[in-house]
Amino acid sequence: MTLTREERQQFLAEPHIAALAVNAGDDGPAPLTVPVWYHYAPGRDVWIMTGLGSRKERLIARAGRFSLLVDRERPTVRYVSVEGPVVGTVRPPVGMWRRSAPAIFPPAKSPPMSSSWRRSWATR
Numbered sequence: 461m462t463l464t465r466e467e468r469q470q471f472l473a474e475p476h477i478a479a480l481a482v483n484a485g486d487d488g489p490a491p492l493t494v495p496v497w498y499h500y501a502p503g504r505d506v507w508i509m510t511g512l513g514s515r516k517e518r519l520i521a522r523a524g525r526f527s528l529l530v531d532r533e534r535p536t537v538r539y540v541s542v543e544g545p546v547v548g549t550v551r552p553p554v555g556m557w558r559r560s561a562p563a564i565f566p567p568a569k570s571p572p573m574s575s576s577w578r579r580s581w582a583t584r
Contacts, residue, residue: 476532
């Protein structure tokens with residue numbers, strides 16, 4: 461079943477973990493694909509966060525674009541795929557990530573927002 465634009469936006473705004481894929485270029489024939497947290501509000505850019513100097517950060521900077529796949533299995537299989545150019549790179553607004561973490565993790569298991577998480581990427 462194809463989702464409408466509104467259904468896709470609402471689904472992306474729910475708390476999920478995404479699979480990020482970015483061209484690995486000279487690092488290998490297949491893309492780097494890793495799980496990531498993301499943040500999205502309907503009608504806005506999709507944000508992901510990564511550590512400075514990480515392989516993921518270097519590959520995104522080099523490629524200038526990435527893809528996300530967000531899915532769920534229950535109560536029914538549903539997914540949304542997003543791809544596009546990087547439209548911004550900024551120091552992450554920590555409050556945004558602190559609001560997202562409790563929606564994904566129970567409070568006792570919510571990971572700390574360490575100082576090494578210094579880069580956020582947005583795509584349209």
